[in-house]
Amino acid sequence: NADFIVDMGPYAGQFGGEIMFAGTKDALLKANTLTANYLSGKIKIPIPKMRKKWNNFIAVTGAKEHNLKLEKQTIKFPLDVFTVITGVSGSGKSTLLNNVFYAALMNYFGTPLSYAGKYAKISGDLNLIKHVEYIDQKPIGKSSRSNPATYIKAWDDIRLLFASQKAARFNRLKPAHFSFNVEGGRCETCKGDGIIKIDMQFMADIYLVCDACEGKRFKNNILEISYRGKNIFDILEMTIAEAIIFFNEDTENKIAGNIVRKLKYLELVGLDYLHMGQSSAILSGGESQRIKLAFFLSRENNEHTIFLFDEPTTGLHFYDIGKLLKAFGKLIEKGNTVMVIEHNPEIIVQADWIIDLGPDGGNNGGEVVFQGEPEDIIKCKKSYTGKYLKDFLKKYRY
Incomplete structure (x- = not known):
């Protein structure tokens, strides 16, 4: 919806720093830049034709923290696949994944967190999990010499x-x-x-x-x-x-x-x-988060771990999102589980499983609106995510 666009590139760091385009959106779509090619659909992030199936899971029953209203519900979090937690802002996504799910697992592993949310019990295939890692955007080192x-x-x-x-x-x-x-x-x-x-x-x-x-x-x-x-x-x-x-x-x-x-x-x-x-000290939050991801990918004995991310694509270009998805795929290939909170449709359509919260934010949120695959959420009339994802799938799937 921008009136005027300045496209920098062609890539990042020493490989960028040039003005690739400056003008209107209509003119950009006719240009030959990385951004233009993604927006026009000439370059696409492939959407999986088949979703990975899962059998094992971790279940949280009776989550009740902030605006979550799941006292009588059990939410299943699949293992060994890519799960995306969706919903409008304020619908309870971070509360569910961080304050409840992550805190419940840390408590199970004997390291209780001070900010743990309320829940009745955690169950499922807990014996299959060795570690849980919450990959945030905090700086990677306390010293300025860390790099x-x-x-x-x-x-x-x-x-x-x-x-x-x-x-x-x-x-x-x-x-x-x-x-x-x-x-x-x-x-x-x-x-x-x-x-x-x-x-x-x-x-x-x-x-x-x-x-x-x-x-x-x-x-x-x-x-x-x-x-x-x-x-x-x-x-x-x-x-x-x-x-x-x-x-x-x-x-x-x-x-x-x-x-x-x-x-x-x-x-x-x-x-x-x-x-x-x-x-x-001069790295962005997103760069710090991806360095942490690179570290875990580099570890040889890193199986049966649940990796949690909160909006990892914030500020990322389509090109970078494609690389991030490949990294997630590598983690899953090694026998791990990846769960993310996301608003970005480029990420949501890649999910093997979606947990959609809402229907709105604040007091009108905190409910599970949908659980299932991306192809099925578009049929859920109560889901705002499904409504917008429907048009996205029609436009970009091939």
Whole structure:
């Protein structure tokens, strides 16, 4: 419905930054940009022809928290499939998934939450679940030095790789010397940050490049150690995409192979434009959430886990949504369960199972309007989700 559209791209990070189009919606639909091709239907996110069937489930009976009115109902949450919780704003989606379902599972696993909602009992195939993870959009690290590479544990392998170089062994340098989180190899003037914070009291703080290391975060003797012509700071300055190419060229080195394997998961969730050393403090909530997703994908022993997401597509382009859906699919292929709260029809139509709350928000919500597959919700006259999904399925299904 916009009067004027500015389309940036073509992709994200260093692969973007250009104005691909500026004009009206009608003109955009005739343009050849990524956004235009998705809006016009030239590029589509394929909708499954068949929904995954399920037998096992976790059931919550008697949920009564905030505006939920499920005292006499039992809600089944399917396992091993993709479930989407839908409904208008204020219908009780977050209360059901977070305050009740997640809290009930955490209580079952012996870690009760302070904000747990009221429910009568939790039942079903609980013996099939080993873990439950609520993937939110909170920052990935408490330290400003935390970054994508450290979070997915790729930096551990990078430190090991640099410590294995001849010059490092000759100087008796250990992997810890290539860490900016502990004393040893980091610049102690800036504590490995590369910048110095100046507290201005009644004004905004000022950040200056560290004079001691010139922003390179490490001592000179550490920066002198190189791997294939690059020092540790050079690696931090690479994008994820560049680092994958760089380490992948060393086909004989097992450590380099491990680094590539972990970084590939950041690429899978659409974050290959980020820099290796990009501070977690400047990542968006959506980027932090996808880094957490990449971490769980990278774990080898990660089966029988329920993953919960609250509106993971907020702010995402169609192109990024497609990548996110592939990542969800990978989790399910590994024997896990994915449940999300969503308003986005691009996600809802991908569901194996829908739990629709409503019919309205606030006091007029909190009821289960529908449970079933996307093809059936369009027949539910009481569901606003079904009403809008009907037109979407007609337009985009193929």
